[in-house]
């Protein structure tokens with residue numbers, strides 16, 4: 001790591017500001033900026049089973065590497081997907097933040113997300129626990145892993161045509 | 165006559181060989197009737213054997229609107245019980261899957277053995293000895309299995325499952341070859357709901373016609389080989405009526421029998437997998453697994469509720485006339501290489517589920533069908549595509565081109581037969 005960087009552990013304030021930025025970019029469809037928030041090996045995961053940890057060997061709703069995130073973003077802007085034309089409008093609120101672990105180079109942050117979606121006359125709410133693994137790079141924090149655990153993940157969901 | 169029995173004249177006004185009335189999607193009375201006349205008078209798929217491999221394993225399911233428990237007893241026999249306590253009707257199980265030694269009703273504690281027999285009644289003295297427990301087992305359905313597919317029916321006098329599947333059996337056997345030499349097992353499922361009638365989804369399993377349009381965004385996101393293999397309108401496929409409402413849509417004729425053409429070149433998209441497998445397996449094993457990993461090139465539609473679709477099971481669960489749950493059950497190779505099963509999971513996630521690149525677009529157009537069907541209720545839904553060049557084959561099966569509505573005609577003919585009975 002950069003030796004000029006102050007050896008100060010990531011604190012709650014810094015982590016919170018960063019994931020709020022991520023939330024804002026998604027709600028405002030700034031996908032290029034959103035894609036740049038990730039580490040090259042970062043994973044975006046929406047599991048099904050509440051206790052799942054071995055995501056690679058388990059069926060998920062989404063288990064995206066960089067290439068899949070790019071495709072997901074393109075799908076929302078290409079106009080080719082009938083379920084994403086128009087894309088649902090979303091507003092998400094993040095709160096109840098807690099640092100599960102924190103160091104100079106990285107931290108694990110858990111928080112609650114309440115997301116309201118509106119599309120074609122229907123308003124729905126999705127509630128989730130989010131866990132971020134954030135790492136500090138040369139130019140700030142990056143997402144190395146984001147796990148979205150919907151509280152109703154084992155139920156039959158409606159189509160989710162946006163990025164949680 | 166049962167009050168729900170629609171006279172056949174009325175049914176002729178609803179279903180013709182090449183068309184169906186719009187109200188089949190919208191009429192609550194028809195929905196109520198078909199939940200009994202269709203779902204309670206035929207074989208309904210309830211489980212794959214790998215979902216309940218050991219004694220005591222169970223899962224919950226539905227037959228029509230009736231909640232059921234599918235359970236393997238101590239001797240390994242599979243039972244399907246109506247999930248309803250014989251005392252005052254509470255469900256005896258609200259867990260979607262698990263392992264147990266008995267089912268205990270939470271209300272007053274009546275307990276049932278895995279075979280459904282009533283074992284224990286708390287404070288039995290209150291019945292003064294005149295409660296004959298042998299008279300109150302859980303209501304059980306008849307159960308039969310074909311190649312791992314477990315079906316149940318309320319009808320004791322219905323034809324055996326094997327006859328009911330008839331012409332579909334050969335296709336089930338071909339479908340199961342995607343184990344690549346290993347037995348098929350389920351590996352998770354996506355459940356999603358759409359606000360539309362269940363028959364809209366039933367039709368879709370043999371609808372190649374929608375693919376290039378509705379799944380344009382999937383095709384764009386897929387690699388070029390995958391995109392080419394899904395160019396199904398131009399690959400010489402066909403749809404065949406297999407009898408009893410079942411049908412098959414062959415989309416990729418080169419992927420009908422996965423044990424053939426094992427010496428074909430390994431597709432670019434599976435080269436990394438093949439290399440990984442080659443570290444531990446001989447070349448023939450690698451070729452078998454790689455050829456099977458993407459599933460078969462056809463969709464088999466088993467009336468009324470199971471689709472064996474390319475690489476997964478599609479399970480239909482009607483909820484209301486305008487509400488349907490669909491399950492896409494991922495399949496894997498039992499005891500097979502982890503890398504191959506991972507590849508299958510990623511393929512499944514890519515298309516299926518509420519966040520897949522395919523299913524949400526399907527769900528959107530089905531939602532649009534239900535909405536549109538509120539208009540022009542006297543109009544017909546057209547099912548005549550490919551009828552004029554449909555041929556009757558030696559075995560009596562009707563066959564037409566890949567985008568023909570032959571499978572839908574087969575399903576609605578069976579629907580009508582059951583509704584008439």
Ligand code: FES
Pocket residue numbers: 249250251252253254269270271272273274
């Ligand atoms: S309803 Fe089950 S014990 Fe009373």
Ligand SMILES: [Fe+2]
Pocket residue numbers: 368374375378379522526
């Ligand atoms: Fe589709």
